Amino acid sequence: GNSVTQMEGPVTLSEEAFLTINCTYTATGYPSLFWYVQYPGEGLQLLLKATKADDKGSNKGFEATYRKETTSFHLEKGSVQVSDSAVYFCALSEGAGTALIFGKGTTLSVSS
Amino acid sequence: DAGITQSPRHKVTETGTPVTLRCHQTENHRYMYWYRQDPGHGLRLIHYSYGVKDTDKGEVSDGYSVSRSKTEDFLLTLESATSSQTSVYFCAISESSVWLNTEAFFGQGTRLTVV
Numbered sequence: 001g002n003s004v005t006q007m008e009g010p011v012t013l014s015e016e017a018f019l020t021i022n023c024t025y026t027a028t029g030y031p032s033l034f035w036y037v038q039y040p041g042e043g044l045q046l047l048l049k050a051t052k053a054d055d056k057g058s059n060k061g062f063e064a065t066y067r068k069e070t071t072s073f074h075l076e077k078g079s080v081q082v083s084d085s086a087v088y089f090c091a092l093s094e095g096a097g098t099a100l101i102f103g104k105g106t107t108l109s110v111s112s
Numbered sequence: 113d114a115g116i117t118q119s120p121r122h123k124v125t126e127t128g129t130p131v132t133l134r135c136h137q138t139e140n141h142r143y144m145y146w147y148r149q150d151p152g153h154g155l156r157l158i159h160y161s162y163g164v165k166d167t168d169k170g171e172v173s174d175g176y177s178v179s180r181s182k183t184e185d186f187l188l189t190l191e192s193a194t195s196s197q198t199s200v201y202f203c204a205i206s207e208s209s210v211w212l213n214t215e216a217f218f219g220q221g222t223r224l225t226v227v
Contacts, residue, residue: 006154036218041220042220043202043218043219043220043221044155044202044204044218045218046215046216049215089154089155093209095209098209099143099145099157099160099170100145100155100157100204100216101157102147102154102155102156103154104152104153104154105154105155
């Protein structure tokens with residue numbers, strides 16, 4: 001079945017460091033791909049998305065490119081801030097009426 | 113912010129008792145979902161609904177039932193709660209299929225503890 005694999009955390013970085021969180025997926029067709037973020041004590045919020053191969057999603061300085069050849073959707077940010085500390089979830093959805101399938105989440109902790 | 117409210121926000125219950133969690137939306141969105149979040153597992157889909165009285169099972173549906181008699185309400189019931197159902201439960205809504213480039217909005221979660 002469809003699945004999402006994320007790199008294990010926690011990821012600990014200093015402010016202004018470069019961030020990469022790896023995400024790979026398994027799907028039988030052509031899924032849409034998403035990154036969600038969960039700040040402490042809150043629900044999930046959509047961070048960015050891509051719906052077809054080679055699309056790049058971007059928001060708040062974060063970027064991810066849909067790579068069909070490597071079945072990947074890695075999240076990157078050039079300079080992280082303390083306020084980026086959160087749990088990041090990679091997710092996919094494949095086909096009309098299907099729900100989001102999530103990875104296990106990666107905790108990011110940024111210190112000043 | 114999307115109008116989505118979960119109740120209760122926190123609940124402690126005893127093993128073997130029935131529990132119902134409520135998700136209420138004011139967005140008139142067609143799709144509603146229940147997920148559970150556990151350390152080391154991320155979010156896993158329990159059940160979802162694609163319209164009034166139309167529901168389907170997700171990955172971890174055993175021990176749970178759902179009902180949707182109105183567009184705005186999606187109820188999750190634990191018929192006989194077990195300690196393995198201690199978790200944080202999230203409701204989500206979307207206007208159409210998230211596959212079709214539609215965003216899913218999440219509630220703030222219900223923390224359920226079964227003792």
